[in-house]
Amino acid sequence: xxxxxxxxxxxxxxxxxxxxxxxxxxxxxxxxxxxxxxxxxxxxxxxxxxxxxxxxxxxxxxxxxxxxxxxxxxxxxxxxxxxxxxxxxxxxxxxxxxxxxxxxxxxxxxxxxxxxxxxxxxxxxxxxxxxxxxxxxxxxxxxxxxxxxxxxxxxxxxxxxxxxxxxxxxxxxxxxxxxxxxxxxxxxxxxxxxxxxxxxxxxxxxxxxxxxxxxxxxxxxxxxxxxxxxxxxxxxxxxxx
Numbered sequence: 001x002x003x004x005x006x007x008x009x010x011x012x013x014x015x016x017x018x019x020x021x022x023x024x025x026x027x028x029x030x031x032x033x034x035x036x037x038x039x040x041x042x043x044x045x046x047x048x049x050x051x052x053x054x055x056x057x058x059x060x061x062x063x064x065x066x067x068x069x070x071x072x073x074x075x076x077x078x079x080x081x082x083x084x085x086x087x088x089x090x091x092x093x094x095x096x097x098x099x100x101x102x103x104x105x106x107x108x109x110x111x112x113x114x115x116x117x118x119x120x121x122x123x124x125x126x127x128x129x130x131x132x133x134x135x136x137x138x139x140x141x142x143x144x145x146x147x148x149x150x151x152x153x154x155x156x157x158x159x160x161x162x163x164x165x166x167x168x169x170x171x172x173x174x175x176x177x178x179x180x181x182x183x184x185x186x187x188x189x190x191x192x193x194x195x196x197x198x199x200x201x202x203x204x205x206x207x208x209x210x211x212x213x214x215x216x217x218x219x220x221x222x223x224x225x226x227x228x229x230x231x232x233x234x235x236x237x238x239x240x241x
Contacts, residue, residue, distance in 0.1 A: 002053065005134075005222065006071075006081045008032040008061060008118055009088025011039035013188035014138070017211030018085055018218050019043055020050075025219050028053040030074065030081065032088065034060050061088050061114035062106075068121040080125040083134035083222050086118055089156075093149045104152045111156035115163050126176055133176035134222045137164045139233065141184040145241045157182075161233055168231035177230035179221050183214050184237025204239030 005022055009015040011033040019029050020043065029047050031054060033040035040056045047054040055078070059070040075081070089111040092103040115137065126133045142150050143157025161180055168178035185191055185199060186209045200206050214236050220226055221234070235241065 002028050003082035004028040004030055004053070004079070005083040005085060006030040006032065006057075006118075006122070007085040007087060008114070009034075011036050011043060014183065014186060014211045014214050015085075015087040016043050017215040018087060020046055021212060021215035021219050022085075022222065023047040023050045023052040023054070025223070026052070027082075027222070030054075030078075031056045032061075033058050034088070061117055062109045064113070064117045067117040071118070071121045072125075075122065075125050080129050081122060081133075082129075082131075083136070084119065084122060084126075085218055085222075086115055086135070086137040086160075088114060088118075089138065091150065091153045093153065095149055096151045099152060107152040108156050108159075111153070112159045112163075115160055119167070123171070127171075127174050131175070132224075132227065133171075133174075134226075135164075135167070135171075135176065135178040136218050136221050137178075137180045139164075139180050139182040141182055141235065141237050141240055144182055144233070144235065164233070165231050172230055175227075177221070177226065179226075179230060180233045181214060181217050181221070182233055182235045182237070184209060184235065184240040186211055186214060186236075202240065203237070207238065209236060209238060 005027050007019045010019040010031040031040050044054045044056050059066045092107050137160050139160045140157040142154040143161055146154045164180040217236050
């Protein structure tokens, strides 16, 4: 039986790397994008060339109704997912005294509410499969130790860790594992404006990570070899914390 994995935020960066890595491991993919549909279609083309089945869904993970309608329709038409990777997220950095309500709400609504909006509709279909399943969420080093100028982002990512651990307990008896990957500084568009030379001095490995290194960790957690690993947070950060 082919195993299909939904990867949110898979049109670029870490999500793109995860989707392509999983395809190379033999999984079929359901890609997600909120905008930039053309980028998601390019990722789908790469996956098709690998020889795996792939489709693209477009919806906003901050929109609860849109999430439920899109995902339930896809499951009805295509079947249930073996696994879900909750990768999509945004940041809106600012010093806390200057942080606006919109900056707080948008980050919480997308990053943390998105956890509920994406996973809640798909959990019961996964349970009804009566087969092993995998859920991997993406947090951040900011969710583990906090970060200057990221009170909103750190709050959302810390919330994801707590939610992941609680959901893992609920689904363990169903043979569905739920784990979290917490990347550090990864070479994506999100870090292009940062003072990398200074930040690298704080990282024991003295370099930024590659998206493929995060993807490899996610792929392991999706595998049969990780069947006894659940409720864990795995940091991919070069020893930063």
